[in-house]
Amino acid sequence: MTNSARTPLSRERVLLGAVALADTAGIDSLSMRKLAQDFDVVPMALYKHVAGKEDLLDGMVDVILAEIEPPAPGATWKTAARTRILSARRALLRHPWASRIIESRPAPTPAVLAYLNAMIGIFRDGGLSAGLTHHLMHTLGSRIYGFSQELFNATATPDPQALAAAATELAAHFPHVAELATTASHDGHSVVGQGCDDQYEFEFALDLILDAFERRQQP
Amino acid sequence: MTNSARTPLSRERVLLGAVALADTAGIDSLSMRKLAQDFDVVPMALYKHVAGKEDLLDGMVDVILAEIEPPAPGATWKTAARTRILSARRALLRHPWASRIIESRPAPTPAVLAYLNAMIGIFRDGGLSAGLTHHLMHTLGSRIYGFSQELFNATATPDPQALAAAATELAAHFPHVAELATTASHDGHSVVGQGCDDQYEFEFALDLILDAFERRQQP
DNA sequence: GGGCTTAGGTGTACGCCGTACACCGCGAGG
């Protein structure tokens, strides 16, 4: 009656479990030991399915990449790229830890290369030269994956008292920062902290870049 | 004769020592214990000068920020920003670990806020509206600090044998990536791996963004 | 069916890490 009929581990089960754990407990709580605990298994058991923690993280990136929808056929390169990147962004927003992990990988996995290859293909097939495509990839940077480096990660202080205090502090010493923080660019009602619509800003920058390259394509 | 006349520690000495250690041994080798060893001191001694490792990393960012030259007065906002950002980039290139640390800080230090405040001031004093400045800051992203997220961090394989093998492997499965990797956009002689001039690409993207906002300033 | 291989889970152990807490020597100020 030991109910020993556990479904056996596999690389895929380990990776999905790791993603789930990171989603619920936060990426900092993701350790081989905790992950093993989730499977009611001894830590070393994971090493039969994953080469080590680095390999685990690589695999998690691949899982996120797999959530990105393939590009819709029959669109201009600009809308195809835009759609794909915004789909990537949606995947990234489902897993807030993912951008940090993507940034930290020292070498690209085959899945990452395949993703980049497809993105480059969109531009080349759209008629952009190899050189211009190269520039475009560099200019997009991490936006290709659907995120951009925030100047400072939202500090999540839901306490309105401390928030107001921080605002006056900010205004006193860093007036320009304060002005921008309280200016919600495209709508009026905003406070410091969540005063800017990240999605809007992301699309604004993305479109600005894509438009600029479209102009250079046919002068 | 115990030569006990050590110059006492201080927050500044600790931070500079940490930067030096990260420069020489790599950021992954930077631990409170190793750092203490560099000072011939027991690990806990450091805690009299820094609150903990997070505070240490914050302080290291401040040290790097202090290396950035102040903006030259009497220039247009565009060249002022350009100069400052390229100076930031030079500082970052002196400390290859720095971008990873900057990215990872959960909250900005006063020094970071001061840097951003000065940068925003350049744009506002140059006549850009608050809204446009806001967009510009988002579009620049981490480029404000002098770096951009590389699609994949150079994997430093100086072995020409393995490198050539990787190149054919790449060409077989990811032809578009291979094409871009072997196309050095602005000069001809290049191989996969270091086939692109990161500095050129950085300035290209930076200028493209600044130019785009200049155009929007006065239509 | 008997023995062999082997994939997959176990147990123990090592060396690292950050840091809490109690302690103590010593120079300065009352």
Added chain:
DNA sequence: CCTCGCGGTGTACGGCGTACACCTAAGCCC
């Protein structure tokens, strides 16, 4: 002279990734 507190010490704890030897049970060939 006595006290206070700054800065360095020693010990210890809990966590981490993972190397290595081991065991067990299922699958396979003869």
